[in-house]
Structure formats: C-alpha cells, structure tokens
Amino acid sequence: MPIEWTDSDPELSLRLDRAFGEPLRVQFERALRQSIQAGRLEAGERISSTRRLAAELGISRGLVVDCYTQLEAEGYLSSRPGSATRVGVGHAEHMPAVEARATTIRD
Amino acid sequence: MPIEWTDSDPELSLRLDRAFGEPLRVQFERALRQSIQAGRLEAGERISSTRRLAAELGISRGLVVDCYTQLEAEGYLSSRPGSATRVGVGHAEHMPAVEARATTIRD
C-alpha cells in the first residue's frame, strides 16, 4: 500500500511504497531531491523537521535523517544542530524552475 | 584478503580475514577482547560506534553489534542507548580472562 503525502500547499508531495521492492530510503531520497530540483521548494526555506516529516510519512526518523544527510552532502539541503534544515541556497538558485515559481512551503 | 584496521592512535588494531574459515564474528570478537585485555584500550574510554566501526572494517553493523553485546555481557564494555560505548571500568585495570571463560556463548 503506497504512502502518499501532500502538504497543505502541494510543495512536497511524494509517494512511497513499502511493497515495491525498492528500499524506502531510496524512494524517499529521490522524491525529495526531485522536489528541490523541480523548484517546488524555495531556496533557503525551512523544511519539515526530521521528526515531523517522519511522523507524517509514517516512516522512522532515522530514514529521514539519513536522507537529509545525503542531500546535504549533495548541496540540496543545509542544516546545523539546533536549527531547522533549509533548502541549500547554492542549488536552488541554479535551478531554472525555482525563480519562476516562487513556491511557498513552510515547515 | 585480510582486513586491517588501525585507529589514529593504535589502541585498537585488528585483522580480519574472510577466507580464513573462522567466522568474522569470532575473529572480530577475539581481537576486540584482546585489545582490552592487553590494556590498549583505557577504562572508560569511548570506542568507535557500531556504525563507524562496521563501515571502517567493511563488515555489517549487525556483526559489530553482536560482538559489542557479547563483550558487554562479559564486562569488557559498557554501553547504554543514546550514548557511546565505553570500555568497562572494572576490566581494563585488573585481569581479564576469568569472566570471559565463565560466560556461555549466546545465540
């Protein structure tokens, strides 16, 4: 049974399927990366905390942490302890779709 | 091809060999126990997390967890959730092999 999740504004919508064979982490990581690439998330904008997103998606926080870590290494996200994780400024600027859209996504 | 690993300070150095016939867990567990027995690890000192050590040794984390569990049961290590594993205070000072022998093999 796939997991679908859409925020109030559909800034981040993704679909995970446990029975699909592909690991949840891979599915989630790709969905998140594509959301940034497509400009559905604005540069510098806060994204959900690992706890909230995990709870909303029905997956463990560890998975979310792992994916955030990976995407941060790729430059898509920026985080520091005690503060919210944000979309990396470097990447989103270079993405054409971003400025065109000016999407608002909060937390 | 043996796996060799040495920490920055060579407090823990070990050598694993997949082709040796002896299970990796046995090799690793013995190497770790001997490091403590020989006093190369100081009492109360932090040791590598299961994730880090597994990654550095190229073995699965499950194996490291199993060995840590066994050595904790023998008193060589001390751990609690959310905190780093440390060398057991009782052991690193006085002698070792006694408690180890008294312990039954688990699992």
Place this chain on the structure above:
DNA sequence: GGCTATTTGTACGTATGTATC
C-alpha cells in the same frame, strides 16, 4: 540574561528478510 522547548546529530538495541555456503 535566563529558561524552556525544539531540532539536529549521534548512538545503541532490535526485528525482519534475504543471500550464500
């Protein structure tokens, strides 16, 4: 400035499924 809640980061321990020998 201080206090508290939140968040990240880290770490352990466990469970389940799979592959291989």
Place this chain on the structure above:
DNA sequence: GGATACATACGTACAAATAGC
C-alpha cells in the same frame, strides 16, 4: 537445513546547539 553475513527499517535515548519567550 542450519549457520553465517548482510540489508533494511524501526524504536529509543541522550547531548549540544538553537530559537523563542
């Protein structure tokens, strides 16, 4: 079939940094 090893996912716990009041 059993033992060994690995991969994936989860739950929990704690410390440090931060943000907000």
